[in-house]
Amino acid sequence: MKRQLTVLGVALLVAAASVLMFARPADAAVGLRVSGTNIVEANGQRFIMRGVNHPHVWFTGQTSAFANIKALGANTVRVVLGSGKRWGPSTDVANVISLCKQNRLICVLEVHDTTGYGEEGAAASLDEAVDYWISQKSALVGQENYVVINIGNEPIGNTNASQWINATTGAIQKMRSNGFEHLLMVDAPNWGQDWQYVMRDNAQTILNADSRRNTVLSIHMYAVFNTAASITDYLNRFQSNGWPLVIGEFGWRFNPNEVDHDTILAEANSRGLGYLAWSWSGNTDPILDMTVNFDPTQLTTWGQRIFNGANGIRSTAREATIYSGGQPTTTPTATPPTTTPPVTPTTTPPGATRACTATYSVVGQWSGGFQGDVRVTAGGSAISGWAVTLAFPNGQTVSQAWNATVTTSGSTVTARNVGYNGSLAAGAGTTFGFIGSWNGSNGAPTLTCTAT
Template sequence: MKRRLLSVGAALLAVAASVLMFVKPADAAVGLHVDGRNIVEANGQPFVMRGVNHPHVWYTGETDSFADVKALGANTVRVVLGSGKRWGPSTDVADVISLCKQNRLICVLEVHDTTGYGEEGAAASLDEAVDYWISQKSALVGQENYVVINIGNEPIGNVDAGQWTAATTAAITKMRASGFEHLLMVDAPNWGQDWQYVMRDNAQAILDADSRQNTVLSIHMYAVFNTATAITDYLDRFEDNGWPLVIGEFGWRFNANEVDHETILAESQARGLGYLGWSWSGNTDPILDMATSFDPARLTTWGERIFNGANGIRATAREATIFGGGPTGTPSPIPTPTKSPTPSPTGGGKACAAEYRVVGQWPGGFQGEVRVTAGSSAISGWTVTWTLASGQAVSQAWNATVTTGGSVVTARNVSYNGSLGAGVATTFGFLGSWSGDNAVPTLSCTAT
């Protein structure tokens, strides 16, 4: 009888243990983690990265940059660190994390020494990058709500890009065996651009290699992604398969062969993808700087676009709920929008109306936005025109093809926003300069 009671008790204990294991498995998510194709916080709230890269290892004294990018609206900063193989070693990880937390930014930490391994002779291997993370483990453990570990930047070059799969699998396995519970980020080969599609074609194997199922893939988009088709085709593959992805680096179209940043921004917003632009300042090629000499009051064309433009950081970033949540940006110096007195669309034919507003204004410059609304019938295209006041000029535009002839500005739809259903609206934006009076024009809208 005693043996039977002991057997029953043991069985009950086994059932209880199985229930407990079902409620909280050994590999339960801690802090930031992957849920399907999304990144979520520990409380289950989605988190979409909107931020920039900061070259900390080369400019360790530029610590004001964390506050500066936060003030411009970022919710995330990707911080360049060095393992000591080529740069650094970065032994100030605890200080970097503290700067991120003080400024209510999620911290993506990356080892830059791995850049171009296999093609760049001085580069560190992913295994060496993991050794660096292990050496910094005391600063990282307990920071899973705030820190993403990007194991190695652009870890394989264009020579034998196929080695990326085994190297990445081994790195993830070693990180988990060493006790790291953080969300891990892994960059693509081909200097991050994956033009041979090694990451795309082996994505599931990489995700399966993580015992905690807590890895996000990262694509870097530069000149390989200089058309909307190249960008959308790549993103479609990941979305169709439910793979988690962020755009860990990208630049802007400063000439016709460069990255189509407008598509990246629009598609990221439409798909709920995180993005981190390259880079805040300090590039040897300053065309990629967002701020001149780390000065937030001297934003470049690229800086104005990514922070203040449509689908940009200020408009779309939401602070992590671990810090309180909500929009992260501060208002523009003159934030009150000014609308043009353009009439609403009327009539049964193909018609449209355009509404103009000043989104932000600063001495000598401003950001404008135009909302185009179809009339009571669907339209397949639209054209908006207006006349610039004396001293005004348009320097850059997005979501429309904008030309200027004398003082007349003509804006035409692009391929993806010309067809509008009855009463449906779309917007395009632009950056401009002004002197004297930044007058609001009267707009004319015609539809086809």
């Protein structure tokens, strides 16, 4: 969660001692696990988190959020829980996991009570957070394919940030000694932002503390990371050292002093880093809400950006293969809700050897802009590729697209399949989407689908 930082005049000097731990090799891990700098599933398939944070502990009745987050394309949700020290206790962990699985999401579960420990007097320690996880162990064991345990949110504030080293190594070791085999996630100190670089400079010590070699580090990026240079320098240090990292929280540049979210999204996409944006709804500072009152049809500027913008969730998320029988998915993972009736054109032009159809809908519309969705369906025979031509009647233009390669000529747009969604069995379908602009009116285009 976003916090105002107090700048200290003198940086802390931290000396790290290596901890020798080799109980079992990393490949003995079950379920989701670390492999080098990547997270992989049990079948070895790489998994890149693309999702958002949901403040469940404060809004336990908002269970529809899981389906709504999935419908907008996410493959992961980070769920805020309480240990009972400040919030909760969250005793509905089994139900939360069930909601994640029903909606084909990977569940990152975190204890929020640890936020700012050492500076925030009411905060829980990481050791107390582990006690909570132990109390919930029966709901967690056996869910290693679906659940990541984020031991404690932003577990140390700005006061004596170096205490994070021993607190974190102790928490990891206590989790393992109590039989947890899950992928563990650990947040940085300094309210998650690591501006004193305690996590960056002691990352190997933390990773060595895990006997199962199955821990991923998490950075939270807010006002400390308000330039491209600060973001890329931080990420470069982890990449060059081969340390696994996710961006577990971040906000957006709603004023010039805030986080450079465009750089975060672009860098995460180019490097294959997972990201989890803050947050779905319910913030005391609503500028960080992605929806108005948890309503997925009312995306805020931040919500539009994170789901539909360049390098956003819709264009980069891939569903975990555990939900497709352990095999990599070959079609997009989320079918967004439609707000207008689909328009079904005639099928393939005369002379084509294979047939396909395409249907169009507007998912959302705002002043001067809209989001379109097209579903392509193979006819009575399998096809190996497709192209859909959209002839817009009112001068609309398309600025970006996902799950298709798009070319434009005036108001005519041609979308062709990408590598993973061209081959369709008879009657099978896939979808692609785009962001467009309109002026005056936004009539539906005439569609033509050509199959190969």
